[in-house]
Amino acid sequence: MSDEPILQARGVFKSYQKNRVEVPVLRGIDLDIHAGEVTALVGRSGSGKSTLMHLMATLDQPDKGEIFYRGQRIDNASWKERDAFRNQQIGVIFQFYHLLPELSAIENVLAPAMIAQSTWSYFFNRKEARRQAEAMLDRVGLLHRATHKPGEMSGGEMQRAAIARALMTRPSLLLADEPTGNLDTDTGLEVLKLLRGLNVDDGLSIVMITHDESIAAGADRTWKMKDGRVVDDRIAQVA
Amino acid sequence: MYRWMLCFRYLRTRYIALASIVSVTLGVATLIIVNSVMAGFAAEMHERLHGLASDILIECHASGGLPDPDGNLDEIRSVLGDRLEGSSVSVHVPGMLGIEFNGQLITRHVNLVGIDAETYDTVSQFGQFLLHPANQKKVDFELKETGFAPDREGFPVSGWAYRRQRVAYDQALDLERQRVESALRRARGEVSAPDAASEGPSMKMDFGGSMFADKNGDGPKVFDPSIEQFPGIVLGISTCSSRLRDQDGKVADHYYCRPGDDIRMMFPNASDNTKVVNQKFTVVDLYESGMSEYDSTFAFVRLDQLQEFRGMIDPSSGMRSVTAIQLKLKPGSDLNVARDDLRRRFPPDRYALNIQTWRDMQGPLLAAVRLETTILNILLFLIIAVAGFGILATFFMIVVEKTRDIGTLKALGASSTGVMSIFLSYGVLLGIVGSVVGMVGGLVFIKYINNIAAIIEDITGQEVFDPTVYYFNSIPTIIDPWTIFWVVLGSIAIATMASVLPSLRAARMHPVRSLRFE
Numbered sequence: 001m002s003d004e005p006i007l008q009a010r011g012v013f014k015s016y017q018k019n020r021v022e023v024p025v026l027r028g029i030d031l032d033i034h035a036g037e038v039t040a041l042v043g044r045s046g047s048g049k050s051t052l053m054h055l056m057a058t059l060d061q062p063d064k065g066e067i068f069y070r071g072q073r074i075d076n077a078s079w080k081e082r083d084a085f086r087n088q089q090i091g092v093i094f095q096f097y098h099l100l101p102e103l104s105a106i107e108n109v110l111a112p113a114m115i116a117q118s119t120w121s122y123f124f125n126r127k128e129a130r131r132q133a134e135a136m137l138d139r140v141g142l143l144h145r146a147t148h149k150p151g152e153m154s155g156g157e158m159q160r161a162a163i164a165r166a167l168m169t170r171p172s173l174l175l176a177d178e179p180t181g182n183l184d185t186d187t188g189l190e191v192l193k194l195l196r197g198l199n200v201d202d203g204l205s206i207v208m209i210t211h212d213e214s215i216a217a218g219a220d221r222t223w224k225m226k227d228g229r230v231v232d233d234r235i236a237q238v239a
Numbered sequence: 240m241y242r243w244m245l246c247f248r249y250l251r252t253r254y255i256a257l258a259s260i261v262s263v264t265l266g267v268a269t270l271i272i273v274n275s276v277m278a279g280f281a282a283e284m285h286e287r288l289h290g291l292a293s294d295i296l297i298e299c300h301a302s303g304g305l306p307d308p309d310g311n312l313d314e315i316r317s318v319l320g321d322r323l324e325g326s327s328v329s330v331h332v333p334g335m336l337g338i339e340f341n342g343q344l345i346t347r348h349v350n351l352v353g354i355d356a357e358t359y360d361t362v363s364q365f366g367q368f369l370l371h372p373a374n375q376k377k378v379d380f381e382l383k384e385t386g387f388a389p390d391r392e393g394f395p396v397s398g399w400a401y402r403r404q405r406v407a408y409d410q411a412l413d414l415e416r417q418r419v420e421s422a423l424r425r426a427r428g429e430v431s432a433p434d435a436a437s438e439g440p441s442m443k444m445d446f447g448g449s450m451f452a453d454k455n456g457d458g459p460k461v462f463d464p465s466i467e468q469f470p471g472i473v474l475g476i477s478t479c480s481s482r483l484r485d486q487d488g489k490v491a492d493h494y495y496c497r498p499g500d501d502i503r504m505m506f507p508n509a510s511d512n513t514k515v516v517n518q519k520f521t522v523v524d525l526y527e528s529g530m531s532e533y534d535s536t537f538a539f540v541r542l543d544q545l546q547e548f549r550g551m552i553d554p555s556s557g558m559r560s561v562t563a564i565q566l567k568l569k570p571g572s573d574l575n576v577a578r579d580d581l582r583r584r585f586p587p588d589r590y591a592l593n594i595q596t597w598r599d600m601q602g603p604l605l606a607a608v609r610l611e612t613t614i615l616n617i618l619l620f621l622i623i624a625v626a627g628f629g630i631l632a633t634f635f636m637i638v639v640e641k642t643r644d645i646g647t648l649k650a651l652g653a654s655s656t657g658v659m660s661i662f663l664s665y666g667v668l669l670g671i672v673g674s675v676v677g678m679v680g681g682l683v684f685i686k687y688i689n690n691i692a693a694i695i696e697d698i699t700g701q702e703v704f705d706p707t708v709y710y711f712n713s714i715p716t717i718i719d720p721w722t723i724f725w726v727v728l729g730s731i732a733i734a735t736m737a738s739v740l741p742s743l744r745a746a747r748m749h750p751v752r753s754l755r756f757e
Contacts, residue, residue: 051751059650059750080654087652098647098754102248114241115653165651 005032005068006173006205007056012065014051025051027228029065035172038199038206040216043225049209050177052225056207057092057175058082069173087116091166095178097158099150105161106146109133112168136164140194156187163194167204174198176208180215192218241648242657246665249637250672256665259633260673262626263730267677268684270619270726271718275685277612278722279715284608287530290364292597293327293565294574295581300591303509304330304551304560311564318584322572327358328561330545334506336478336538340495347478349538351506353545356380362567365539368528369473370394371498380471380541382523387498395497402499406465469501470544472520476527477535498522504538509549509560516548574598623730626673627737630666634741638662645745646753659746666738670731678727682718689713 014026025048033039033056043049054060055067058074067075074085086092099108113129114122122129137143140160150158159179166174176195180188192215198204208219216222224231249256297315299305308328316323334351337344356378360366366375370388382402388394395401479502480494496502500522507513520540528534543559546552551560568577574596581594598605638645645658684691692703692714704714 054751057650059754083649083652083654085652086650092650094650094754098643098650100245100644100647102245102252107244111241111648112651114244115648115651115657119243169652 004035006035006070007033007207008068008071009052009056010066010068012052012055012062012067014048014055014060014062025228026055026062029225029228029230031223031230033173033205033207034221035205036199036203037220038196038208038218040219040222041207041209041225042211042213042216042222044211047225048228049225053175053177053207053209057090058085087112088169089171089173091163091169091171091174093159093162093166093174093176093179095181097150097155097162097182099158099161099165101150104147104149105142105153105157105164106130106133106137108150108161109136109165109168112165116169133164133168136167137161139167139198140164154187155183156190159183159187159191160194163191163198167198172205174204174206176206178209178211180210180212188215241653242661242664245661246668249661249665250668253637256630256633256637256669257672259629260626260669260734262629263623263670263673263734264677264680266619266623266626267674267726267730268681269622270616271678271681271723272684272688273615273619274612274722274726275681275716275718276688276714277608277615278717278719281605281608281612282717283529283715285605287528287533288601288604289597291528291530291533292600293362294568294572294597295566295578296595296597296600297564297566297581297585298331298593298595299562300593301562302507302513303511304562305564305592306553306560307558308561308564314584315564315566315581318580319566319568319577322568322577323566324569325358325361325567327355327362327565328542329354329359329563329565330542330549330551330560331562332506332545332549334504334538336474337503337505338479338495338500339502345495348536349475349478349504350536351504351545352537352539353542354539355542359565362565364528365526368526369524370527371398371524374473374524378473378524380473380523382468382471382499382521387524393491395494397498399499401497402468403465405499464501468521468523469519470521470540471523472502472504473524473526473539474502474522475534475537476525477531478538479522479525496522498524504540506549509551518548620729623733626730627733630669630734630737631740634662634666634738635744638741638745641745642748642753642756645748646750646756649748649750650754655746658748659742662742662745663735663738666742667731667735669738670734673734674727674730677730678723682723685716685718688716 009029009031012026012029013024015022015024017023029048029052041049041052051060055062055075058067058077062075065075066073069085069089074082077085099105100111103111110129110133113125113133117125134143134146137146140163142157142160142164145153145157145161150161153161159182163174163179174195179195180191183191195206195208196218199206208215210216305311312326312328315326330353332351332353334349336347336349338347339345354365360378366378369375369378370391371383371386372389373383373386383398385396385398385400387397396404474496476492479496480492482490482492485491501519502522503517503519505515505517508516526534526537526539542561546559546561552558553560566577568574578594578596578599585592585594587593648658648661649655695701695703
């Protein structure tokens with residue numbers, strides 16, 4: 001495993017306005033995500049782990065502090081650069097899958113490719129994109145459900161479709177926000193197995209947010225968060 | 240690409256949005272229908288008004304008229320130069336029409352017009368409104384044998400055929416009356432020659448003798464109505480007929496007189512000491528232009544005959560006076576400029592002439608139609624504007640409903656402008672669908688407008704387009720592609736504008752807050 005950090009947070013502060021009262025969520029986070037590792041971010045709800053993930057995904061900007069991706073600062077980049085970064089460099093999956101209900105599984109997987117390209121260039125590359133999306137669905141074992149709408153799929157299938165979508169643009173980092181939080185134990189384990197497989201086979205770096213210590217135990221590295229701070233940094237046993 | 244995919248998906252799956260554009264559809268359809276009907280109506284009216292009137296009309300109000308029309312025409316020609324294409328002179332005089340109908344005299348006020356059949360048709364449409372096909376080509380004021388209005392169902396037999404039949408009937412009736420009378424006399428013991436009565440002052444004609452002194456009939460030579468006619472007259476169709484609805488609701492024309500009948504006309508002569516000229520005419524044709532104002536007031540006779548009857552011929556020089564000069568200008572000439580040129584040459588303070596273009600004569604009517612069209616357009620466009628607010632509200636709902644999807648798209652790297660363009664193109668697409676459906680619906684409606692009017696009449700029993708009022712047998716429509724273009728463009732623009740605010744809202748949504756939105 002390489003020790004080179006793919007993502008770094010330095011002194012990150014973030015607070016939200018709630019009824020004119022400033023609620024601090026992150027109070028100075030320093031942490032490194034190492035390439036090729038599965039990193040678990042553990043903490044109780046309200047500890048700020050989701051907020052941290054949003055900052056890492058550049059969906060939000062920190063009040064103070066810096067975030068680096070491969071040594072390059074990304075938190076203060078322009079909208080356009082951040083949009084491209086989200087599209088190209090990282091994949092995001094959520095507890096509630098967030099598939100677009102109007103689109104079928106394969107169309108959902110194709111969405112990042114469509115977003116990445118202009119209508120013209122997508123039109124000329126559509127066969128290639130489709131082939132790739134089918135490969136992704138195959139990789140997550142969902143090819144037989146390609147034309148199904150999210151409403152016709154089970155939770156585990158939806159999460160696997162979401163993973164395929166996140167991987168469509170071949171990112172180097174996958175951010176997963178409670179990927180198993182809405183699944184039963186067995187299905188959750190399947191999804192975790194899939195993620196681990198992606199990590200091992202493709203060298204994908206994964207950041208997994210969870211409140212479940214047992215899931216965190218399966219990670220290469222675990223960061224524990226409490227009240228907006230990283231409280232414990234221990235290297236987990238490599239399973 | 241995802242924008243188009245999503246907005247097409249939304250279009251297919253959100254029926255509530257489709258409902259919100261129904262008002263756009265209806266508005267567009269109504270606008271197109273109303274504009275086409277109004278345009279058809281106005282064009283028909285323009286065509287008729289202009290067809291009936293010449294480009295420029297010079298009227299002389301003196302009762303004796305305008306002497307030396309040729310000299311005046313030369314003067315006019317020198318003023319207008321090569322703008323002048325044709326001219327005609329005529330005599331207009333108010334008259335009273337008397338028609339004998341079932342033993343009663345029906346009188347009508349008419350505008351008696353003496354026309355020069357050769358030139359009158361070149362300055363305004365006249366012949367084409369006559370009923371007999373031969374007269375439509377050339378009017379000669381001679382009664383035709385038969386064959387009036389060949390394509391009109393239920394038009395009574397007219398012409399010489401009818402005239403002979405009527406005369407024979409009248410004579411038979413007369414004879415029978417005399418026979419009865421003489422039989423009665425014989426029964427009373429009075430001695431009388433059986434044929435003396437027929438030579439007496441009793442009815443030789445179907446009417447007339449008993450009511451008016453008859454100049455033509457009382458001459459030394461006996462007038463035989465079965466082979467002879469009085470001077471010809473063309474009557475406006477509504478002066479001698481009434482269009483009524485029978486019990487079944489069908490429109491039927493009832494004629495007081497028809498070609499072949501004789502009528503009486505009274506009009507002032509041209510002398511300073513005005514007297515009434517009382518003249519019999521034979522109806523040789525009827526005139527139907529479709530403009531009730533014209534059809535119910537005009538009667539046409541030969542110019543030279545009217546000039547004679549009115550004494551408009553100078554006995555010493557033989558010069559004939561006229562009361563009106565009609566001018567036709569070359570296509571594209573500015574009528575108002577020509578009129579003003581003529582007015583400068585014939586200033587109103589020195590000449591008792593009234594120089595008008597056909598638009599001047601029909602100004603208020605044309606202005607009223609224009610105003611109506613404008614107001615209707617504004618009102619109907621307001622309907623589409625109201626529909627725009629419906630789209631606005633529906634779109635806000637859809638954007639709120641789609642909040643999480645918007646967050647998802649942003650998490651996948653979609654830009655704010657991309658998200659905005661989804662909803663903007665959705666709005667444009669809805670506008671296009673709404674207006675195109677409305678356009679097609681409107682055009683189909685126009686195509687079948689007369690059938691639809693008939694169905695509505697059947698259902699409601701209410702006449703939609705009353706032919707007894709308008710003298711159109713079908714609703715005229717004109718489809719102007721530019722009108723349709725602007726209507727469709729306008730409604731698409733309104734739909735687009737209505738979707739701008741919701742799209743901006745979608746674009747401004749914070750990705751994290753939208754992802755967390757429950």
